[in-house]
Amino acid sequence: MSKKLALSIEDLHVTYQLNGASGKNKVARAVDGVDLQVAVGETLALVGESGSGKTSMANAIMRLIDPSAGKIVIDGVDVVPLQGKGLRSMRRNFQMIFQDPFESLDPRQRVIEAVMEPLEIHGIGGSESERREMALAALAQAGLRPAAEIGERFTHQLSGGQRQRVAIASAIILKPALIIADEPVSMLDVSLRAGILRVMADLRDQLGVSYLFITHDLSLAWMFADRIAVIYLGRIVEEASAVDLIANPMHPYTKALVSVIPVPEVTALEDRIILTGEIPSPASIPSGCRFHPRCPLFRELGEPEQCLTQDPVLQIQSNAESHHVACFFSEHNKGNQ
Amino acid sequence: MSLLEIRDLHISYPNPKGEFFAVDGVDLTIEKGEFVGLAGESGCGKTTLALSIPRLLPRGSHIGAGSIHFNGVDTTALSEEGMRALRWKEISVVFQGALNALNPVHTIGSQIAEPIRIHDESVSKKQAHDRTLELLEAVGIPARRFEDFPHQFSGGMRQRVMIAMALSCMPKLVIADEPITALDVMTQAQILDLLRSLCDRYSLSMLLISHDLSVLAQTCDRVAVMYAGKMAEQGPTSRVFGNHGAKHPYTQRLLSAYPNIKHERKFIDGIPGYPPDLSQEQVGCRFADRCDVALSRCATEVPELIDIGGGQSVACHLASDIRAGVQ
Numbered sequence: 184m185s186k187k188l189a190l191s192i193e194d195l196h197v198t199y200q201l202n203g204a205s206g207k208n209k210v211a212r213a214v215d216g217v218d219l220q221v222a223v224g225e226t227l228a229l230v231g232e233s234g235s236g237k238t239s240m241a242n243a244i245m246r247l248i249d250p251s252a253g254k255i256v257i258d259g260v261d262v263v264p265l266q267g268k269g270l271r272s273m274r275r276n277f278q279m280i281f282q283d284p285f286e287s288l289d290p291r292q293r294v295i296e297a298v299m300e301p302l303e304i305h306g307i308g309g310s311e312s313e314r315r316e317m318a319l320a321a322l323a324q325a326g327l328r329p330a331a332e333i334g335e336r337f338t339h340q341l342s343g344g345q346r347q348r349v350a351i352a353s354a355i356i357l358k359p360a361l362i363i364a365d366e367p368v369s370m371l372d373v374s375l376r377a378g379i380l381r382v383m384a385d386l387r388d389q390l391g392v393s394y395l396f397i398t399h400d401l402s403l404a405w406m407f408a409d410r411i412a413v414i415y416l417g418r419i420v421e422e423a424s425a426v427d428l429i430a431n432p433m434h435p436y437t438k439a440l441v442s443v444i445p446v447p448e449v450t451a452l453e454d455r456i457i458l459t460g461e462i463p464s465p466a467s468i469p470s471g472c473r474f475h476p477r478c479p480l481f482r483e484l485g486e487p488e489q490c491l492t493q494d495p496v497l498q499i500q501s502n503a504e505s506h507h508v509a510c511f512f513s514e515h516n517k518g519n520q
Numbered sequence: 521m522s523l524l525e526i527r528d529l530h531i532s533y534p535n536p537k538g539e540f541f542a543v544d545g546v547d548l549t550i551e552k553g554e555f556v557g558l559a560g561e562s563g564c565g566k567t568t569l570a571l572s573i574p575r576l577l578p579r580g581s582h583i584g585a586g587s588i589h590f591n592g593v594d595t596t597a598l599s600e601e602g603m604r605a606l607r608w609k610e611i612s613v614v615f616q617g618a619l620n621a622l623n624p625v626h627t628i629g630s631q632i633a634e635p636i637r638i639h640d641e642s643v644s645k646k647q648a649h650d651r652t653l654e655l656l657e658a659v660g661i662p663a664r665r666f667e668d669f670p671h672q673f674s675g676g677m678r679q680r681v682m683i684a685m686a687l688s689c690m691p692k693l694v695i696a697d698e699p700i701t702a703l704d705v706m707t708q709a710q711i712l713d714l715l716r717s718l719c720d721r722y723s724l725s726m727l728l729i730s731h732d733l734s735v736l737a738q739t740c741d742r743v744a745v746m747y748a749g750k751m752a753e754q755g756p757t758s759r760v761f762g763n764h765g766a767k768h769p770y771t772q773r774l775l776s777a778y779p780n781i782k783h784e785r786k787f788i789d790g791i792p793g794y795p796p797d798l799s800q801e802q803v804g805c806r807f808a809d810r811c812d813v814a815l816s817r818c819a820t821e822v823p824e825l826i827d828i829g830g831g832q833s834v835a836c837h838l839a840s841d842i843r844a845g846v847q
Contacts, residue, residue, distance in 0.1 A: 232704040232705070232706060232707075233675075233704055342794070372561040372562055372731065373561065373731065373732070373733075373774060373777045373778065374561060374773070374774065374777055374790055374791035375790060376777065376788065376790065377777060377787065377788045377789050377790030378790045378792075380787070380788070381787065381790070384787070399704055399705060400705070401705070401781075402778070402779040402780075402781050403779055405779060405781055405785065406779040406785060406786075406787065406788060425785075426785060429781050439706065440705060440706065441781070443705055443706060443708075443709040444705065444781055445705075445708075445732065445734035445735045445737065445738060445778075446734055446737070446738075446778070446780050446781060446782050447733055447734040447737055447761060447775045447778045447780060448737060448761045448762070448780065448782065449737060449738075449757060449758055449761045449762045450737075450738060450782070452738060455709065457706070457709050457710055457713060458706055459710075461674050461676060461677075461707065
């Protein structure tokens, strides 16, 4: 691979041991063999429904939970074997923006303190006043102006949008190679979303920040990301450039998801593919292709044996550059959008 | 006669600064069998307006001027007892957050059956049971799940239970308060389809509250957009979201805040600034500060909701120009 990678995930597995009457000795395979790469300065959106494993992925990358297998290479270093001090010093390289800015900030802290804290933890900046300068610059970069004035407020005095900007400022102050943004705007009012995403986009353009943008919202992913990876039951089922994935979805699951994206205009409802049922439990992943019980194409093709017995791997499509699909029959979905 | 006719409604809450005028002179009409969407951002007054219909507002709230005519009766004049007779039998609610609204220690079957017998004492246990099975079928829950508890259901299935409960007494109007907010896109599509089909099947009137305009575009007959306690615009979905288009600058800005995959990819727009503080007295148009086409009169004169034809009305000083075909 010629381009420099901010993040490279190889065959990642995250499992949870289930206890209790119904799930004795059962193992939930939340992330079940995922490979992903994010180039420096690139934004990859990881899109999935709840229960798809996207949050487990984020938590594993942040090393908030231990993966059961696989590699997570951030800026050239595999962080999976790291522990204690080694992990802590590496942490400045990958930061996270959480979904809920009301939960992720300490209400008793002043804004400036919240942003300076990562610097103190990592021993960056020679003096208090130097750290303060850095924090003010980060606040201004996150669009909180006048930074000096807002810095003196307590975080609980800020609106949701402002708080999310504080979270962004604390994330970028360490100049990480990778920022994981887990639904960064889903709690905010629609009119505020653009402002937050614009700040994130500016940081990408100016500082070359790389993002793993985790969301359930395909249209937002399409707008913001360079590439999109769709995750279903712990496995990436399709990955392509954002524009290509929406214009030409090839996995039957992606095709259905794209068909139900709400658009702010009157559209023909007949074109929608509404899947029945819900995503199964990661403790009982269906045999063969894990999507087959809900797959419209599987039924349309008369329930082929292959889908029931073989697990499809993510493969590059012959006539589409860097468009990967994990489906035996994705050719059927080509061109009949 | 319309099923619901709200005229010039005012609702306020006490707050430390005095009073907070959450709904400040709002009109809303819903016809029999009509599916109406009510949109707006947090704090715009949409939930207050909707919950004033079954009078389920929080303690301390005050309905000032205005009227709410339901089936020809002004409910603001009704006693608490009179109101109770309407609740659930005539007007029911699907609440936001299905997990918190269900009782964890009762089966879902018994929770759906409960209101049936409370609101009509002549119904036998057997009849209530049969009716519950019918309702489960109608909302797409297998009958065998009658004895299951709420925690055994997914978010989408719980929302179906809530819908079954709301339908249990065959109401004329169902108010759904952000019923799909916490759900995944596919589940959202399932629930919206269900609401739409129930509305058609039982000739129900539906008021669907959502902060998400794009969701309403595909489900509702008509849409109403609120801003800062006032109705900004309302009209048939086919006009507001169609070629004719939204005419209030706020609705227009709100629509451009959503990505639209049917068009060229471009960055979404935001709306700079914040809504006004509704505990202060408002002068002029409430959106004027954030509006990029505001005229000088917008700062001083309150725009009335004006009918611009085709069932669409707009509260904007530019609306008369729109009507005259200037724009």
